[in-house]
Amino acid sequence: MRLPPPYTWHHESGHCVLAYLRGVAIKPPGIGVYANSGKDAYGEPDEAGICHLAGISPDFGPITLRDLATDIAISMAGPVAGHIYLVSSGLGMRSWETMADEWGARYDRRSLSQDELCAFSSALAWFCDLRRTLRYLSAIRSATEHILRAHWPTVQNLANYLGVQRSLSADEVTSFIQLSEAGTSAKSGQGPAPSDL
Numbered sequence: 001m002r003l004p005p006p007y008t009w010h011h012e013s014g015h016c017v018l019a020y021l022r023g024v025a026i027k028p029p030g031i032g033v034y035a036n037s038g039k040d041a042y043g044e045p046d047e048a049g050i051c052h053l054a055g056i057s058p059d060f061g062p063i064t065l066r067d068l069a070t071d072i073a074i075s076m077a078g079p080v081a082g083h084i085y086l087v088s089s090g091l092g093m094r095s096w097e098t099m100a101d102e103w104g105a106r107y108d109r110r111s112l113s114q115d116e117l118c119a120f121s122s123a124l125a126w127f128c129d130l131r132r133t134l135r136y137l138s139a140i141r142s143a144t145e146h147i148l149r150a151h152w153p154t155v156q157n158l159a160n161y162l163g164v165q166r167s168l169s170a171d172e173v174t175s176f177i178q179l180s181e182a183g184t185s186a187k188s189g190q191g192p193a194p195s196d197l
């Protein structure tokens, strides 16, 4: 299944909104989307995206384990936002396992994305204590989905803006989220109804 471009817009916006809410800065050059080469086979989206965050992606600095739960939550926020978009648009349901494919699809690159940090951490922990790991990741994922649904208007606004602009600077993203949060703070709980993941 090829995923429509808005999937990627919501995916990158999910990373940004959760990072903003957890006090992690969006870094220059910001975020962007571009046509996917289509070389990957794992249900890749029609458009690929990139999101630069302070202290998380090894592309732009060392991984710090200062707050692993926060890093994992921000990593999960991309696929989770994409999932909420697909379900709320009636375009289908991606399972937890399908999201794992997304994390595993780009292992041949020399650097890790923030999503891959999540996959690596879960794989590492998998060999240590599976049940404890799954409880840990499941709890973070539930919290991530809850937060994104509570701030869904902001995710949607940013996603649509990104789809039109194609790239946004770090300052533009931060300002946009600030403005959107100010405009929707009085209307919490506007997100689509929770799914039974």
Ligand SMILES: [Zn+2]
Pocket: 011, 012, 015, 078, 079, 114, 115
């Ligand atoms: Zn991502």
